[in-house]
Amino acid sequence: MDLPRDFLKKMEGLLQEEYESFHKSYEENNQHGLRVNTLKVPLEEFHRISPFALEPIPWTAAGYYYQESDRPGKHPYHDAGLYYIQEPSAMAVGEIVAPQPGEKVLDLCAAPGGKTTHLAAKMKQQGLLLANEIHPARSRILSQNVERLGIKNAVVTNETPGRLTERFPGYFDRILVDAPCSGEGMFRKDPQACAEWSLENVALCADRQLDILLHAGRMLRPGGRLVYSTCTFSPEENEGVISRFLKLVSGFEVEEVRAYDGFATGRQEWITEGAATIEKTIRLWPHQLQGEGHYIAVLKKTDGRTVEKRQAAEMFREQTRLKDYFEFAKAALAAAPQGKYMLFGDQLYIIPEQMLSVKNIKVVRPGWHLGTVKKNRFEPSHALALAATPNEVKHSLTVTSTSPELEAFLRGEAIKAEGEKGWYLVNVDGYSIGWGKLAGGVLKNHYPKGLRRHGSW
CATH class of the missing domain: 2.30.130.60 (Archaeosine Trna-guanine Transglycosylase; Chain: A, domain 4)
Structure with missing residues (x-):
């Protein structure tokens, strides 16, 4: 493929004796991956019913390589939300975030939803998963993928990092910043990223990434973990951003994470005044494994202030207005879903218990959408269907x-x-x-x- 000349010159200077192997990887086809949605189907069951020829991806138990000829996006199992089609290297990020059921988790730059849905599977419908996307059209795509995979505990917002920081200071147990980047690691997969690349854009991305990361750091509770990832090779956007962050903000340390075969370390020598612990960060290279380029760093917040008083999300208390919903539930469901009900206009949701007030923030999906309260009747939502099982x-x-x-x-x-x-x-x-x-x-x-x-x- 026709790669930018400045990019090749830069990579040759960085990789030196590895450069030829790296450059040759662009002659190969990119790998295709899907990740099984364990919220809907256990892995053993998916193995039994899968119509595709699958090979396991080493760094995630639910991830598999598939052949392009299988076309899993066309199969009805995709409509049913049994899996998410995701680039193989990207699956490493959710594994490293490793959220636990019941935690408060933020995916700050979440569209289209691959990593959000991975986090959700690990949380097992318990806790709060706030998935944010600043671009309105992309936030709607994110919301659709949350719905398709039957996720009940996610809130989707369309806000700036600054606005969320005002609402959620020191709140989250884990935060993922999958930062918008120059996309160098996706050139094989996305020719458009290659066409839009420039050295100037790399510098712009690095400044924007640092700003996002600074906001994320303020939203993390003391003792919490912040995972920063990009799909680019650029040291300015990777080791450089982390090093600048650590220089500006006290109370954070780089945490070492498990590396799999083919994972490389961050490179301190590629950055002026690179952090001494930057080699604890991880790089994924297309010439060293079956996947595209990625960078991942884990930051632990070692101290900070805990905010005690919070304004909880507004719970809908006019149960008489929900009469038609409860009649529908009695007739159609084994039991009515329980939780904190919220009525957005005529749309009924159950919001996660740990969600704070949604006043004055742009919310695309405040929780699990149950359906529409219409005059003298209730119409169930597609989200209710996709999160249900036949025995429910x-x-x-x-x-x-x-x-x-x-x-x-x-x-x-x-x-x-x-x-x-x-x-x-x-x-x-x-x-x-x-x-x-x-x-x-x-x-x-x-x-x-x-x-x-x-x-x-």
Whole structure:
């Protein structure tokens, strides 16, 4: 591929005897990966049902290489949220963040959602996962992926780091800053990143990354862990940003993390006044492993101030307005989901217990979307369907991944079915994919119009 001349000159100076091997890696095809969504399907079960030829990715138990000819993005299991298609090296980040169930976790630059959904799987629907994206269109894509994978404990916001810092000082147990970068590590995968690259843009990215990281540091509680990652090779954006941060902010130290075969260390000599502990950071190189370029650093906050008084998120208390919801739940669900209800206009959510007030911040998704409170009726959401299992509803309809009924359903068509009148959870091979409403032997389709397919696949 045609790489920028300034980029090649820079990399040759950095890598020296490794440069030829690095340059030659661009003649190879990029690797394709998917990560199983263990919120919906155990790994052993996915191995049994998978129609793809998969090879394990060493640094994540749920990650697999697949062949491009498999086209998993076209398979109905993708619509059902059984996996997320993710670049293999990127999966190392979620493993290193390693959030625990019940913690308060922030993914500050989260779109399109690969790392957010990885963190969610590790949190097992417990705790608070705040996923933020500053660009409105990308924040909506992030929200859609949170919904597709059946995540219940995530809040999606569309804010600047500064605005979030005002609301959440010293609050989170773990923070991920997957910083917007020059994208050098993605040149094989994304030719557009290659076309937009320049030395000037590298410098601009580094300054922006430092600003984001400074805000993230203020939102981390004492004793918490901050993971900084990029998909670029540039020392200015990697070792340089971390070194500048440590020079500006006291009370942080670089923490060593487990490295797998093919992982390299950060390089102090590539940066003027590089931090002495920078070799505890990690680099992933395309000529040393099956994946693209990544950089990962872990910072532990060793001291700082704890904020005692917090304004909790507003809980909706007018239970009479939820009468139709509870009637729906009684008729269609084994039990009504419990938690802190929030009504955004006519949209009903359950918000994570640890979420703070959402007043005056831009919220795309304040929690698990249950549905719409309409006049004299309640209409369940797609998010409720994708987070449910057949044993959690009164009525379900199973179709196979190769059946004409499933093709019709995903196109938005009604399908013939027999059974009691009411709402049905449609599932593909036992995994929920959407709602239908049965009456008179016909299941009326409630699959979202924006997700419907056209033609066969």
